[in-house]
Amino acid sequence: MARFILNNDYHVLAFTYCTDVPDDQDSVSVMELYPNSNGFFRPHREYTAYLHPRKTGNDQYGTKFYNELEIYGVVIGGEKLQQLIEELYDNIELAVNRQGLCFSFLFRYRDRDSAYYPVHGLFNWRKYGVNNVPHPPRELWSGIGIENELKDLGLELKNTKEELCRKEKELKDLESQLQEKNKDSQKQLDEKDQELKNLTKRLHAVQNEVIISSIYREYCSNESFEKRLQSLSVVSRETHVVLAFARNYDDWDSHTNGIFKVFFDQNVTPLMITNFKRNWPTTKFFLCIGDRSKRYPFHVTDKRTWIINATTSLKSIIQDYGFDGIDVYYTSSNSTNADDFIYTIGTVIDTLKTQKIITTASIAPCSFMDRPDCNFYAGLYKRNPNNFEFVVFQTHDDDNDIPMNDAQQLINIFNKLASDDNFPKEKLVAGHSILPKDWDTLPYSVILTALPQLIKSGVVQGTSVWALTDDQP
Incomplete structure (x- = not known):
């Protein structure tokens, strides 16, 4: 071995x-x-x-x-x-x-x-x-070198512990400050929540006041309107359900030059619309074309092709779902020249009305699409006033950075629409949003104050509510 x-x-x-x-x-x-x-x-x-x-x-x-x-x-x-x-x-x-x-x-x-x-x-x-x-x-x-080094490490450890204790105290102080801030923040949230509840209560009161014997319109994109509008249809003179949107863009956001496709919820079916209209005969359904977002602007590459495509595709959608009319709601355009907008959309509405595909139509102007240098909606209306039964001015689509805090200022805007822009009072409807994110432009208290006065004075014939959230199509 x-x-x-x-x-x-x-x-x-x-x-x-x-x-x-x-x-x-x-x-x-x-x-x-x-x-x-x-x-x-x-x-x-x-x-x-x-x-x-x-x-x-x-x-x-x-x-x-x-x-x-x-x-x-x-x-x-x-x-x-x-x-x-x-x-x-x-x-x-x-x-x-x-x-x-x-x-x-x-x-x-x-x-x-x-x-x-x-x-x-x-x-x-x-x-x-x-x-x-x-x-x-x-x-x-002996390992003396290590012992000396360990002594140094011990001293360093002691200093580190002292530093950790100091940091721990600082952290506790910060946690205490954060708790106080959270309490203040929660208090502010509670106050805002109570304010919102009060505004909602006022909204219901104002709605009940202004809806009776007037027009009530709601923009939506799913079947939620079915329960929400049943009671309103009983008291309003006329109820509009506007389903948004039909766009001439495909699923990949590519422009289709007039070939429209619906982008509202698939749970909204032709049968649902038929049943609702049978139970509440004063209700009209509008197909909303365009988009509130600048992501889908009005855009024409060839006017003749756009008109043919739009007429054909919209006719098919309207007949499939049983829509009564069309609502034109564009908030942006690829061009500042309004001529293409006026000519192409005006021609499509003319054709659909002449062929009795639709019985009614509306436009939804906003301030920055109807400036004097653009004149999109005013020009479209003047081309053939008889084509449009309703002019829904969307107050929440203003691009002004300064919020409108004066109800009289809003009333003056509608008076100007009726006088200078020649939109008849019997066709005007006041559009506003019930979404808090839109209240930076027009505080809700302003619309709640101005709306009853506008309806009672006959300047507008009803109210239009924007109820689409960002997570809806």
């Missing part, structure tokens, strides 16, 4: 899991340590030898297997060597030299090499029959 003599204090034994031993892969490796100036010990990159009770030969790197270990003349082999393997396995982070001095593995240190630190009094060779073992001198294996 091959025997390894451990006769070098810098040779240490450590547990090794060796893949070159097929059935019993646990073994002991012999490696050489080199002292460092700071008290650490670094191992040689290659093992000196392996110890195993049965394995012989060399590993793939040429390191030899020994079956016996000799320390100070005492031979350790067989069961005793197996016992040594198991003890080192139980203390897998330790290595031991012939004096019984242990070295604790400190993982990687600074320059990425493995490092060991000497530890006294953890191992005794007597259990293996080795009695004449000289005690390792502490002055040689």
Whole structure:
């Protein structure tokens, strides 16, 4: 049997899991340590030898297997060597030299090499029959450099703990401040919520007042109108359901030059519309063409083709769903020249009315599509006033950055529409949004104040409500 003599204090034994031993892969490796100036010990990159009770030969790197270990003349082999393997396995982070001095593995240190630190009094060779073992001198294996470094680390740790305590106190102070701010924010939210509830209550009161014997119109894109408008249809002179939108764009937002497609909810079916109209005969359904968003502006590439495509596609949609009329609601155009807008849309409405595909039509002008330099809707109306029974001025689609806080100012706008723009009072309808995000342009309190006065004075014939949220088509 091959025997390894451990006769070098810098040779240490450590547990090794060796893949070159097929059935019993646990073994002991012999490696050489080199002292460092700071008290650490670094191992040689290659093992000196392996110890195993049965394995012989060399590993793939040429390191030899020994079956016996000799320390100070005492031979350790067989069961005793197996016992040594198991003890080192139980203390897998330790290595031991012939004096019984242990070295604790400190993982990687600074320059990425493995490092060991000497530890006294953890191992005794007597259990293996080795009695004449000289005690390792502490002055040689003191690790003074490490002790000094550990002292520095201890001081650094103390400073770090103090810093952590200070940061923890700052964090608690910040949490306390945040809690106070949250309380203030919640209070403000509660106040806003109460304000909204009060406005909603006023809205219902105003609606009940102005809807009776007047026109009530609602823009929507799903079947929610069915329950919401049943009670209103009883008291209003005429109820309009405007389904938005039909656009001449495809599903990928590409312009189709007049080929319109519906983008309202698929749950709105022709049968639903038929049943609603049968139960509430004063209700009219409008197909809204265009879009409130500037994402889908009015755009014509070829006027003749646009007119043919629009007439054909809109005729099909109207007849499929049973719409009574069309509502023209564009808030932007690719061109500031209104001529194409006036000619193409005017021609399509003319054709659909002449062919009795629709019985009514409306336009939904907004301020920035009807400026004097544009004149889109005023020009469209003047082209053939008899084509449009309703002019729904959308107050919430104003591009003015300054909110309108004066109800009289809003009343003056409608008076001007009736006088300067020649929109007859008997056709005017006041459009507004019930969505809070639109109230930056026109505060809801203003419309609630102005609307009853406008209806009572006969300047407008009813109210139109925008009820589409951003998550609807």
